[in-house]
Amino acid sequence: MSEVPVWVAALVGGLSILGAAFTLLGCIGLARFNSFYARVHAPTLGTSLGSIAILLASAIYFTVSAQRPAVHEVLILVFISITTPVTLMLLARAALYRDRAESSGDVPLQWGEDIVVERADAPSEG
Amino acid sequence: MSAAILHWSLLASQLLVGLAMIAATYRMIRGPRAQDRILALDAFYVAAMLMLVLFGIRIGSNIYFEVALLIGALSFVGTVALAKFLMRGEVIE
Amino acid sequence: MRKLLPYPILSLSLLVLWLLLQQSLAIGQILLGAVIAVLAARAFAALEPQQPRARKLGSIFKLAALVIVDVMRSNLAVASIVLRDRHRQQTAGFVVMPLTLRDRSGLAILACIITATPGSAWLEYDSVRGTVLIHVLDLVDEATWVDTIKNRYERLLLEIFQ
Structure with missing residues (x-):
């Protein structure tokens, strides 16, 4: 570990602790929340502020210690912030589909499902 | 001085991320349904990736960066495949 | 030009991505990255995606x-x-x-x-x-x-x- 100024060390350390703490809070939420749809929100803590803080710490540290700009951490950040919404949306839709198919839990009905009921008692007009 | 600050703060953040991985594992084991486990696996992957980035800072080398990027890519592909499987592969009718 | 580079922004971002991954600005890496970026953009054009029109x-x-x-x-x-x-x-x-x-x-x-x-x-x-x-x-x-x-x-x- 090469020597870096004290303020850089403090900044890097503080940012990494901040990011790690938010990641931990997200995972605690994942363990504590009591329904799947509430739990979907929890991992976004780790992928937004958690990743931003830790990757920023990494970028600062390598920029200072290697004496040249190290910005490739941006790649991970861009990649994560594009892929996380996609995976969460797909997973939530899969869960919605399964809950509707089994009609378990209180999930909102798909549009069209309530229409069928209306048609069943409508034919008296025609 | 700065080496000591870095050492202890990085150790602390690695501990926190490790606890996050344990919390995700708890949800992965508890379930109760497949989608909960997949969600927990995704969170676990993200925590593992951040753990590797922290390792990289601690060792002071860039070697772990590629591994972290790979874990991120694998987590995306894996979670999407599993979510797709939940939607189409399992017939609940 | 339009045929060679159907998606200039996509090609440019792929080139930047390549250089960031290699962490070098050597002329060889720039050339290799440019070739990959152009080829990947043409492969993307084969999918015939809907062109978004972003303004402002x-x-x-x-x-x-x-x-x-x-x-x-x-x-x-x-x-x-x-x-x-x-x-x-x-x-x-x-x-x-x-x-x-x-x-x-x-x-x-x-x-x-x-x-x-x-x-x-x-x-x-x-x-x-x-x-x-x-x-x-x-x-x-x-x-x-x-x-x-x-x-x-x-x-x-x-x-x-x-």
């Missing part, structure tokens, strides 16, 4: 700044919800929201913004009625939520895409 660069930057600030803010909000005691967590709920935005790229971006922000998740878009189903972690008032999303994001996205 100012609105794009305004939206990006707004999203960054909101992500930070809702991070803190969700963190405080996690730390609350158990029986006060029952405020989560579904919201059905009408949208005026119809552009596909705009809807995709709105979905990503809403899901990436902790505390709200986009579940399902109904293209017939133009409504979207959103799950909100801290649902105090349904009307406020609909209002926030419509005024903050949808207005800007409408300016950009329509």
